[in-house]
Amino acid sequence: MGQSLVDVNNQISPAASTNDQIEKLEATIKALQHDNAKLQQQLEDSTLELQATVDEFLRSDNERKRLVNDIDEYIRVDLERQRLIKELQAAKRLAEENSRLKSEFLSTMSHELRTPMNAIEGFTSIMLSRMGGVEFNEKTERYITRVNINSKRLLQLINDFLDLSRVESGRLELAYQPFSPVDLAKRWQTEISILAEKKNIDFELILDPHLPETVYGDEEAISKVAINLLGNAIKFTEQGKVSLALSNGGENWQISVTDTGIGIPPHAREYVFEEFRQVDQTSKRKYGGTGLGLAIVHKYTRTMGGTVTLQSEVNIGSTFTVTLPIQTKHESVESKQ
Numbered sequence: 001m002g003q004s005l006v007d008v009n010n011q012i013s014p015a016a017s018t019n020d021q022i023e024k025l026e027a028t029i030k031a032l033q034h035d036n037a038k039l040q041q042q043l044e045d046s047t048l049e050l051q052a053t054v055d056e057f058l059r060s061d062n063e064r065k066r067l068v069n070d071i072d073e074y075i076r077v078d079l080e081r082q083r084l085i086k087e088l089q090a091a092k093r094l095a096e097e098n099s100r101l102k103s104e105f106l107s108t109m110s111h112e113l114r115t116p117m118n119a120i121e122g123f124t125s126i127m128l129s130r131m132g133g134v135e136f137n138e139k140t141e142r143y144i145t146r147v148n149i150n151s152k153r154l155l156q157l158i159n160d161f162l163d164l165s166r167v168e169s170g171r172l173e174l175a176y177q178p179f180s181p182v183d184l185a186k187r188w189q190t191e192i193s194i195l196a197e198k199k200n201i202d203f204e205l206i207l208d209p210h211l212p213e214t215v216y217g218d219e220e221a222i223s224k225v226a227i228n229l230l231g232n233a234i235k236f237t238e239q240g241k242v243s244l245a246l247s248n249g250g251e252n253w254q255i256s257v258t259d260t261g262i263g264i265p266p267h268a269r270e271y272v273f274e275e276f277r278q279v280d281q282t283s284k285r286k287y288g289g290t291g292l293g294l295a296i297v298h299k300y301t302r303t304m305g306g307t308v309t310l311q312s313e314v315n316i317g318s319t320f321t322v323t324l325p326i327q328t329k330h331e332s333v334e335s336k337q
């Protein structure tokens with residue numbers, strides 16, 4: 001900047017004319033003005049630059065503060081999350097322990113209740129059959145009949161409880177054995193056709209000729225599923241037919257139970273598989289039961305690696321289909337409860 005300034009003393013000689021001096025002075029002034037404008041411009045530029053630097057500094061300082069805040073917030077959220085996880089884990093452990101205790105309690109109670117209940121049911125049945133020459137009047141017979149019916153009902157409830165608590169507590173150990181599905185279906189037929197006859201309902205057994213002769217599985221668990229479905233089919237059918245069909249689906253086999261009964265409305269088709277759930281209260285009043293049967297069907301089927309589906313139309317009938325994997329050799333099925 002300094003070198004462009006005009007040195008006034010060196011530029012003006014004493015010999016020069018007044019005009020010359022004026023011209024030179026004017027030129028000097030112009031030069032000075034030019035330099036001044038340049039300096040002014042440089043000053044403005046520097047000020048702007050400085051302002052930009054200050055702005056940039058402030059911006060990055062704000063950014064830094066924001067980042068620090070973000071990190072603080074992140075740490076806070078993370079700590080909160082860890083606390084929540086710990087709380088949830090503790091609640092889960094408690095719930096698992098409670099569920100185990102509940103199952104244990106139910107199972108112990110049910111076993112304890114079953115023995116005296118069996119005695120009550122057994123002896124009242126004997127009395128009603130007049131075995132051993134027991135004699136009683138009509139009124140007493142009515143009372144004994146009621147005791148007998150109610151003890152049967154309680155026994156059914158206790159047995160359902162036991163079945164359910166066994167599968168819920170993971171104590172259901174499947175005993176895989178080879179068996180003939182056809183023979184098993186015939187045994188169910190014998191058991192169920194007695195109930196069908198009592199209600200004057202036809203019973204039909206449909207066997208797929210391509211069924212494997214032998215499959216591996218737990219006959220008792222499969223029977224529990226089938227008998228529950230067949231029992232329901234008879235119970236909820238006033239007239240017509242109940243059919244049991246066994247078919248081969250390649251990698252699996254199917255047990256279908258079809259009835260011409262009251263049907264299940266669409267809104268109830270999922271919840272009827274839950275414990276203690278019935279379509280509605282009128283069902284309980286009219287047909288009795290506790291709503292545990294389909295929960296047993298569902299849980300046992302899943303434990304065996306199968307599925308259960310339901311098709312139904314109100315006042316036309318229902319079909320429950322259980323699909324189980326065909327196991328021709330002993331392989332364990334992972335519990336999918």
Ligand SMILES: Nc1ncnc2c1ncn2[C@@H]1O[C@H](COP(=O)(O)OP(=O)(O)O)[C@@H](O)[C@H]1O
Pocket residue numbers: 232233236259261262263264272277278279280283284288289290291292293294295318
């Ligand atoms: N075959 C069926 N036809 C019509 N309704 C059925 C049938 N099977 C089950 N249901 C309905 O599903 C409910 C639940 O069945 P379930 O768990 O076996 O209980 P429960 O037989 O003790 O009532 C029944 O109360 C009934 O309302």
Ligand SMILES: [Mg+2]
Pocket residue numbers: 228231232289291292293294
């Ligand atoms: Mg039932």
